[in-house]
Amino acid sequence: MELRKNYFADVRKDDLHEIGQPRPRSDSPGHVTGKTAYFADRSFPGMLHLKMVRSPHHHARIRSIDTSEAEKHPGVVRVLTAKDVPHNVYTILILIQIGPEDETVLADGKVRWKGEAVVAVLAETERAAQEAAAKVRIDYEVLPAVFDMEEALKPGAPLVNEYHGQNYYLYDSGECRKVRFGDVEAGFAGADHILEQSYQSSPIEHAPTETTGCVVAPEGNDRFTCYTNTQAMFFTLDNTSIILQMPGSKLHFVGGTVGGGFGGKVDVIVEPIAILGAKLTGRPVCFIYSREEEMQISSPRAAEKVVIKDGVMTDGRIVARKVTGYTDAGAYSRHSPYGAQKGAGHYPGPYTIPNVWIDTYCVYTNRTPSSAMRGFGVTIGDFALEVQMDKLARLIGMDPLEFRFINAYRDGDMKAHRQPTEGAALIECMQEASRVANWPVAEKYMAMSSYAKGA
Amino acid sequence: MAIRRGRGVAAINYPTGMNLGGDPTQALVHSTPTGNFMVTLSSVDLGQGMKQIMAQICAETIGVPTDRVVVDTADTDTGPHCMGTFASRGTHRAGNAVIQAAREARQVMLEVAAEELEVNASDLETDGQGNILVKGAPQKSISIFDVALSAHFKRGRSISGRGMFLIPRSYPEKETGAMKPSTCYAHACTVAEVEVDDETGEVTVLTVKNVFEIGRALNPKMVEQQLVGGSWMGISHALYETTEPYYPNRDHGGTDFNQYLMPGPGDLAETKIIVLERPSADGPYGAKGPGEMCANPQIPAVANAVFDAVGVRIDTLPITPERILRALKAQAAN
Incomplete structure (x- = not known):
């Protein structure tokens, strides 16, 4: 890595002692010698293992659940179903007033994705829990499922989630988050060229080294200590408090050493049911995802579809951009309404465009609920935007890097969401990229600055 | 081919940081009797090294070497609230909270040093090596070790500080999408x-x-x-x-x-x-x-x-x- 101190030297004081120094990380020796303790290194006498019975269907009504054979299995201590969960229907963003509650801790009457948790088995050993889980008998009536976002949005599509009532998240702005700036149709009408293209991604796994999990110990004072690898301590504690209808003062969460998160450990899935198990049995409980659960059960990055329509002039100016983004939330909201909203705040990218129209949708389908991941709401949008930029440059016969200089945002430029640009540095990044990659651009672009137009 | x-x-x-803001993080900083500093948080280190960065930020602000700072984090019984480690927010949000807490602690530290040196606190500076000096007269100085001992056992002062960072939440306008992401x-x-x-x-x-x-x-x-x-x-x-x-x-x-x-x-x-x-x-x-x-x-x-x-x-x-x-x-x- 090289620091290029010549850029922005006029707005930066390099007079610090500890900041800017490459101090060795204090936790590195523990990590590389295997001495660092992770949550799963905790073990308590009498600890039970929790395994989930999961839906084999994408969408089905539950006619009946028979746990009698599982309960008789040697080593089984307790079997939990929906009726055992005090506040079974929840949604995690309720803490920041983003409802409705739309997901069940344990399925009640219906399953909406293949892999959904229906019954929790607590046993003396992992093997006993697994064997007993296989003995739970669930009678399903399979229902039609929908996997494609366009199909899901059509009238008459199977309804994925009754708590929403339609297959998209209803924002206060309606069926999508909207950004309206200038007059996009007038912009298209005056453009030399129009290019409309569609981009698609598929779900992506966080693939942390350490899978999601927790170990819970009941304390003598009626409190519960939960050792967890959550990315958000109080967010998880407060949601657990709601789900278990238990005062937060009864809960003690210990964490902070995590073997990779990437956004995959903010969903509050394992802690509430493990603490409930500890409460109902009076014994320590561990619930740790297998690698298969981490890959197909824990939330992935959403698949997204992004449609971009641009109006561009032969001189390189983009005069109008319309973006329609679709986020595949799967069966439940989790963090997806936030992700689609974040996309609306990110488009049309780091470019100054006078006419912009943005609609971002959060769509429900019968698949594993998606949620946060590194670059949430932006990563796939950037893929679409920057491939589109390449296509536009080639359409008008311009160098792709020079084309970006012409449209790059600078301090003071008004963004589509009506905030003036501050602290821009896109131009300088592109100038340095031009130098380091030996990708020459015209001198006028190398003389540009993010500070102000014409500078 | x-x-x-x-x-x-x-x-x-x-x-x-979190889209639209509204995502607070708090930090507490206090000195031990021998002038080491504890940063208490509930933020989570995902392996990216957040604890190390918080230690460096606290050290810079207090004016001590980084190895005099210990970060105690992610225990909800001791650490004040943090929204969580996501949305590229850890360094920015928790770092600002640590700076505010460390500034408050530094002020008490300088006040105690001023009493010991019989000067005004505003005339003091830190050398980054664990000492407090009189500006312009660096021969007149006291170690932070001695200042912490004095604060604890002689002057009854708590060298500590509280920090909170919150960007107020923005609510998008329904029709135009005007907002501050x-x-x-x-x-x-x-x-x-x-x-x-x-x-x-x-x-x-x-x-x-x-x-x-x-x-x-x-x-x-x-x-x-x-x-x-x-x-x-x-x-x-x-x-x-x-x-x-x-x-x-x-x-x-x-x-x-x-x-x-x-x-x-x-x-x-x-x-x-x-x-x-x-x-x-x-x-x-x-x-x-x-x-x-x-x-x-x-x-x-x-x-x-x-x-x-x-x-x-x-x-x-x-x-x-x-x-x-x-x-x-x-x-x-x-």
């Missing part, structure tokens, strides 16, 4: 070079040259590890990863690392990282959040390089050999 070479560019920005943005530009085998559809990423603007590199070595890791993740997203290879079809999802494709060490490109620093107005020592944005520009840069190499657009991720070959076949048919 041939190996064809191409290059592509992409430029991006990325917001720091973030207060500062990191930037990047990436140039990727690839080779594409037009017989097998296989892509080899030769070089990835990344320029990142991140406000301030608080610890350059740790910034490097995060940026290099992010750059590799970008390649992985571009060419390899998905839990549903035939999305929206639910079949064929990988369940372990044999089936879920990720690049191995031999698949990673020669990676160059250049860092620019335009300090953000509200960042701790100017820092922005580099954690997420560093994995984004490689994806379109690789996609554009594949087009430059073989003349087909793959607009669906990941860009697999199968998709390239099908596109080449369609191109040949036209």
Whole structure:
């Protein structure tokens, strides 16, 4: 890595002692010698293992659940179903007033994705829990499922989630988050060229080294200590408090050493049911995802579809951009309404465009609920935007890097969401990229600055 | 049939912190009797090194070496609230809270030193090595070790401070979408070079040259590890990863690392990282959040390089050999 101190030297004081120094990380020796303790290194006498019975269907009504054979299995201590969960229907963003509650801790009457948790088995050993889980008998009536976002949005599509009532998240702005700036149709009408293209991604796994999990110990004072690898301590504690209808003062969460998160450990899935198990049995409980659960059960990055329509002039100016983004939330909201909203705040990218129209949708389908991941709401949008930029440059016969200089945002430029640009540095990044990659651009672009137009 | 070479560019920005704000983080700082400093938080270190960065921020603000600071975090019985580690918010939000708490503690520390030295607190400065000096008369000084002892056992002062950082929540206007998504943005530009085998559809990423603007590199070595890791993740997203290879079809999802494709060490490109620093107005020592944005520009840069190499657009991720070959076949048919 090289620091290029010549850029922005006029707005930066390099007079610090500890900041800017490459101090060795204090936790590195523990990590590389295997001495660092992770949550799963905790073990308590009498600890039970929790395994989930999961839906084999994408969408089905539950006619009946028979746990009698599982309960008789040697080593089984307790079997939990929906009726055992005090506040079974929840949604995690309720803490920041983003409802409705739309997901069940344990399925009640219906399953909406293949892999959904229906019954929790607590046993003396992992093997006993697994064997007993296989003995739970669930009678399903399979229902039609929908996997494609366009199909899901059509009238008459199977309804994925009754708590929403339609297959998209209803924002206060309606069926999508909207950004309206200038007059996009007038912009298209005056453009030399129009290019409309569609981009698609598929779900992506966080693939942390350490899978999601927790170990819970009941304390003598009626409190519960939960050792967890959550990315958000109080967010998880407060949601657990709601789900278990238990005062937060009864809960003690210990964490902070995590073997990779990437956004995959903010969903509050394992802690509430493990603490409930500890409460109902009076014994320590561990619930740790297998690698298969981490890959197909824990939330992935959403698949997204992004449609971009641009109006561009032969001189390189983009005069109008319309973006329609679709986020595949799967069966439940989790963090997806936030992700689609974040996309609306990110488009049309780091470019100054006078006419912009943005609609971002959060769509429900019968698949594993998606949620946060590194670059949430932006990563796939950037893929679409920057491939589109390449296509536009080639359409008008311009160098792709020079084309970006012409449209790059600078301090003071008004963004589509009506905030003036501050602290821009896109131009300088592109100038340095031009130098380091030996990708020459015209001198006028190398003389540009993010500070102000014409500078 | 041939190996064809191409290059592509992409430029991006990325917001720091939770979208629309409203995501508080608190910090507490106190001195031990011998002048070491404890930072108490409930923020989570995901392996990116947050504890180390908080220690450096506290040390800089108090005016002591980093090894005199201990970070105690992620215990809800002791640490004050933090919204969580996500949205590129850890360094920015918790860092600001630590600065505020450390400033308050530093002020008490200077007041106690002033009493010991019989000068005004405003006439004192720290040397960064564990001593407090009178400005302009550095021979008149006292160690922070002695100041902490005095505060505890003689003067009955608590060298401590409280910090809280909150960006007020923005609510988007329904019809226009007017809103404030973030207060500062990191930037990047990436140039990727690839080779594409037009017989097998296989892509080899030769070089990835990344320029990142991140406000301030608080610890350059740790910034490097995060940026290099992010750059590799970008390649992985571009060419390899998905839990549903035939999305929206639910079949064929990988369940372990044999089936879920990720690049191995031999698949990673020669990676160059250049860092620019335009300090953000509200960042701790100017820092922005580099954690997420560093994995984004490689994806379109690789996609554009594949087009430059073989003349087909793959607009669906990941860009697999199968998709390239099908596109080449369609191109040949036209």
